[in-house]
Amino acid sequence: MKSDIVISQSADLAPITDIAAAAGIQPHELVPQGQYKAKLSHQLLKRASDAPQGKLVLVTAITPTPLGEGKTVTTIGLSQGLKAIGQKVMACIRQPSMGPVFGVKGGAAGGGYSQVAPMEEMNLHLTGDIHAVTAAHNLAAAAIDARAYHEQRHGDQFESRTGLPRLGVTAEGIVWNRVVDMNDRALRRIRIGLNEPGRTVNGLERESGFDISAASELMAILALAKDLGDLRKRLGQVVLAYDDQDQPVTAEQIGVAGAMAAILRDAAQPTLMQSLEGVPTLVHAGPFANIAHGNSSVIADRIALGLADVVVTEGGFGSDMGFEKACNIKARAAGRGPDAAVVVATLRGLKANSGRYDLRPGQPLPDALFQEDSEALVDGFANLKWHIDNARRYGVPVVVALNRFPDDSDAELAWLEERVRESGASVALSEAFAKGGEGAKSLAEAVMAALSEPADFRHLYELDQPLEAKLLTLAEVAYGGDGIELSELAKADIERLTVLGYGNLPLCMAKTPLSISHDPALKGVPSGFTIPIRGLRLCAGAGFVYALTGNVMTMPGLPERPAYLSIDIDEDGNITGID
Numbered sequence: 304m305k306s307d308i309v310i311s312q313s314a315d316l317a318p319i320t321d322i323a324a325a326a327g328i329q330p331h332e333l334v335p336q337g338q339y340k341a342k343l344s345h346q347l348l349k350r351a352s353d354a355p356q357g358k359l360v361l362v363t364a365i366t367p368t369p370l371g372e373g374k375t376v377t378t379i380g381l382s383q384g385l386k387a388i389g390q391k392v393m394a395c396i397r398q399p400s401m402g403p404v405f406g407v408k409g410g411a412a413g414g415g416y417s418q419v420a421p422m423e424e425m426n427l428h429l430t431g432d433i434h435a436v437t438a439a440h441n442l443a444a445a446a447i448d449a450r451a452y453h454e455q456r457h458g459d460q461f462e463s464r465t466g467l468p469r470l471g472v473t474a475e476g477i478v479w480n481r482v483v484d485m486n487d488r489a490l491r492r493i494r495i496g497l498n499e500p501g502r503t504v505n506g507l508e509r510e511s512g513f514d515i516s517a518a519s520e521l522m523a524i525l526a527l528a529k530d531l532g533d534l535r536k537r538l539g540q541v542v543l544a545y546d547d548q549d550q551p552v553t554a555e556q557i558g559v560a561g562a563m564a565a566i567l568r569d570a571a572q573p574t575l576m577q578s579l580e581g582v583p584t585l586v587h588a589g590p591f592a593n594i595a596h597g598n599s600s601v602i603a604d605r606i607a608l609g610l611a612d613v614v615v616t617e618g619g620f621g622s623d624m625g626f627e628k629a630c631n632i633k634a635r636a637a638g639r640g641p642d643a644a645v646v647v648a649t650l651r652g653l654k655a656n657s658g659r660y661d662l663r664p665g666q667p668l669p670d671a672l673f674q675e676d677s678e679a680l681v682d683g684f685a686n687l688k689w690h691i692d693n694a695r696r697y698g699v700p701v702v703v704a705l706n707r708f709p710d711d712s713d714a715e716l717a718w719l720e721e722r723v724r725e726s727g728a729s730v731a732l733s734e735a736f737a738k739g740g741e742g743a744k745s746l747a748e749a750v751m752a753a754l755s756e757p758a759d760f761r762h763l764y765e766l767d768q769p770l771e772a773k774l775l776t777l778a779e780v781a782y783g784g785d786g787i788e789l790s791e792l793a794k795a796d797i798e799r800l801t802v803l804g805y806g807n808l809p810l811c812m813a814k815t816p817l818s819i820s821h822d823p824a825l826k827g828v829p830s831g832f833t834i835p836i837r838g839l840r841l842c843a844g845a846g847f848v849y850a851l852t853g854n855v856m857t858m859p860g861l862p863e864r865p866a867y868l869s870i871d872i873d874e875d876g877n878i879t880g881i882d
C-alpha cells in the first residue's frame with residue numbers, strides 16, 4: 304500500500320472555497336490561506352452557535368501502544384462513512400504537534416484513505432496556530448521575568464520610575480516556564496539569567512525549564528474558550544507568579560494579557576481543511592491528552608455543530624485520558640457533552656494489553672504483536688471491556704470500532720466482534736484505513752443507530768467537591784485504583800489553591816497514556832494501585848487544576864530512531880517521508 308503522504312499528495316482535492324460552500328459557509332465567513340486551507344471568521348461562530356445544533360460523536364480508544372490505535376484514522380474514516388450514507392457531517396480534530404511528527408508517533412492527520420489533506424500542511428505549520436501559542440506563552444515568560452528584574456533593581460522607586468504598580472514579583476515566585484513545539488529533553492530543567500559575578504544585566508538567575516507547546520496553558524485556553532472575548536478573559540486570568548505575600552500575580556496584573564490576545568487573534572479561528580473524500584474538517588488547538596486535556600476546540604465544535612447534523616471529534620489516547628477530560632473539563636466549558644462514543648480497538652493494542660509481552664517505553668513493538676496470538680487476545684480483551692464500561696459511565700451510547708490493520712486475521716477479528724456483541728455493546732469492523740469511507744459505512748450505520756438512542760450525559764464528579772475528593776474520584780472511579788498518595792508538595796499545593804479560592808475547578812490529570820494506572824508497565828486492567836500525586840499546578844485561565852502523577856513529563860524527548868530520519872524535501876519542494 305502507498306504511504307500516507309503519497310496517498311495524500313496524489314489525491315484530487317477540491318479548492319477550499321468549494322468545501323466551504325458545500326458546508327454552508329458563506330464567502331465572507333472564510334479567510335482562505337492558499338488553495339486547501341482557510342481560517343473561519345468569528346462572525347461564522349456567532350451564526351453557527353445560534354443555529355439548530357447537530358449531534359456530537361466522541362472517538363476514544365483502548366489503552367494504546369506508543370504508535371496509537373487509530374482514533375484519528377477512525378474519526379476521519381467514520382466521517383467519510385457518514386458522508387457515504389448521506390449524512391451532513393463534519394470532523395473536528397486537533398492540530399498535530401511537531402514534537403511527535405519528528406519524534407515517535409509521526410503525523411496526526413489520520414492515515415491511508417482516511418486522512419486530512421494536504422497532510423504535510425496539516426502536520427507542519429498549518430496556519431501557524433501552534434507558533435502563535437508558543438509566541439504568546441513566551442511573551443508572558445519574558446514579561447514576568449522582566450517584571451521581577453525591574454522591580455528588584457528599582458525597589459521602592461519602581462512605581463515612580465515606571466508608573467506601574469509594584470506587585471512584589473520576585474524570581475523565586477515565578478511559576479511560568481517557556482515552551483517550544485519540539486521534543487527536547489535537554490530543555491526540561493535549565494538555569495536562566497546567568498550573569499558575571501555581581502552583575503544582573505542578564506536578568507535574575509533562577510532555575511526554569513521548557514514544556515512542549517501542547518502542554519502550554521495557552522493551548523488549553525485556545526481549546527476551551529467559547530469565543531474571542533472568552534479567550535481574552537481567560538488569558539488575563541493566567542497566573543504567572545506568586546508575590547512576596549504568596550498571592551497570585553496574573554497576566555492581567557502585569558499588563559501583558561492584551562498583547563498575548565493580539566498574538567492569538569487569528570489562532571482563535573479554526574482552520575478549515577478537507578478529508579481525502581471531501582469531508583469538511585476543522586483543525587483547531589493541539590493539547591496532548593497525557594500532559595493536557597487532549598481535545599480539539601470548543602469553538603470548532605460550536606461552528607461544526609451549527610453547520611452539520613453529525614460532528615465527529617476525538618479525545619487523545621485511551622478513554623481514561625482525552626475522553627475523561629472531554630467529559631469533565633471540555634463539556635463544562637462547552638455547556639454540552641458528547642451524544643455518543645466510539646471506542647477504537649485493535650488486535651495489536653489488545654494483545655499489548657495482555658501483559659504477555661515485554662513492552663519497554665521507547666523500544667520498538669515486538670513483531671509478535673502483529674501476528675496471530677489468540678491467548679494474548681483473550682487476555683487483552685479485558686482492557687476493551689473496561690474502556691466500554693468507562694465510556695458508558697458518562698451516560699452515552701457506545702459503539703466499538705474494530706480498526707482493521709492489513710495483517711489482521713479474519714478469525715481473530717471475528718472472535719473479537721463476537722465477544723464485544725456478547726458484552727452488549729454495538730460493534731462494527733472498520734476498514735477506513737484501507738478503503739476510506741466505503742470501509743466505514745457499517746460503522747457509520749452503527750453510530751447513527753447509537754445517536755437515535757437517548758443519551759443521559761453526566762460528569763464524573765461535581766465541582767464543589769474538595770480538590771482531594773476529586774483526585775480520589777479520578778483515581779478510584781475513573782482509573783479503578785485504590786486511592787492516591789499525596790507528596791508533601793501536593794498537600795501544600797492543595798491547601799494553597801483551596802485557600803486562594805480555586806478548589807472548585809475540575810482536575811486535569813497528567814498521567815501516562817500507556818496504562819489505565821500511573822505506571823506504564825501495568826497493562827490490561829490494573830487494580831490495587833495507588834496514584835502518586837507529586838504536585839498540582841493552577842491553570843486559572845484554562846479553568847482547571849493540573850495534577851502531576853508518577854513520572855509524567857511535560858517535555859517529551861526524542862527516541863533513538865526519531866521519525867525525522869525519514870523526512871526530506873526534493874528539488875521541486877515536495878516533502879517526503881512524513882508518516
Ligand SMILES: Nc1ncnc2c1ncn2[C@@H]1O[C@H](COP(=O)(O)OP(=O)(O)O)[C@@H](O)[C@H]1O
Pocket residue numbers: 307364367370371372373374375376377408409410411412413414415620706707708709736737882
Ligand atoms: N487500520 C490501520 N492500518 C494501518 N495503519 C493504521 C491503521 N490505523 C491507524 N494506523 C496508523 O497508526 C498510526 C496511529 O493512527 P492514529 O489514527 O493517529 O491513532 P491515534 O489517533 O489513536 O493516536 C498512524 O501512523 C496511522 O496511519
Ligand SMILES: O=COP(=O)(O)O
Pocket residue numbers: 371374375411590591592593597617618619620621
Ligand atoms: O494526545 C494524544 O492524542 P492521540 O491519541 O490522537 O495521539
Ligand SMILES: [Mg+2]
Pocket residue numbers: 371374375376411617619
Ligand atoms: Mg489522534
